[in-house]
Amino acid sequence: MDTATTNEGTTNSTSGVRKRKLTSEVWNHFKIVEIxxxxxxECNYSxxxxxxxxxQGTSHLRDHFKSCKLRTTRNIRQCMMKTTPTTSGETVVVGAYNFDQENARKELSVMVCLHEYPLSIVDHIEFRRFCNALQPLFKVITHNTLKSDILKF
Structure with missing residues (x-):
């Protein structure tokens, strides 16, 4: 017997049997496969x-969806937008925001040098939490990496 299962949850077969549609919102993030x-x-992300x-129910699928690391990373990148005022200052242009880790490291090095902060500032828990609140994609560097970045600069 030849069967094919779709995300809508209907199963078409040569016998003409149709099953009920999958109604839970969680099925938008999974596809059914036969193994x-x-x-x-199968999670569409991971x-x-x-x-x-x-x-079998969908609670376990919903739990996986909420904690799926690949889904949350992908959504963070999609949500970021930047606004740029035009030369006249009246209208604003909205565009995609691209995070640049290297540029952020350079700016961190400049800030530490200009304000004469200790290199160990990057090791402080509250500094790391602050950076994560501002930009979750920024990977905070160690004080040794900061030192080498400053020497390169």
Whole structure:
């Protein structure tokens, strides 16, 4: 028997049997695949395969979706927008924001030099939390890396 399962949850087969549609919002983030005769739900982001028979419920799928690291990283990048005022100052142009780790490291080095902050500032927990609040994609460097960046600059 030839079967094909879609994200909408209907199964078409040569016998003409149709199953009920998958109604949970969580199914927008998973696709149903058959592995060794068993239905599995494959995450669209991490490609993890979880129990996927629609009769088993969706709580475990929702839990995975909430904690999926690849989904959250992808969404952070998609949400970032930058605004740029035009020369007249009246209108604002909205465009995509691209985070640049190297530029952020350079600016951190300049800030530490200009204000004569200790190199160990990057090791302080509150500084790391502050950086994460401002830009979650910024990977805070160690004081040794900061020192080498300053010497390069």
């Amino acid at each position: 060794k005769g068993k239905l599995k739900a 490609k993890s395969k979880l129990l996927g028979d629609p009769k």
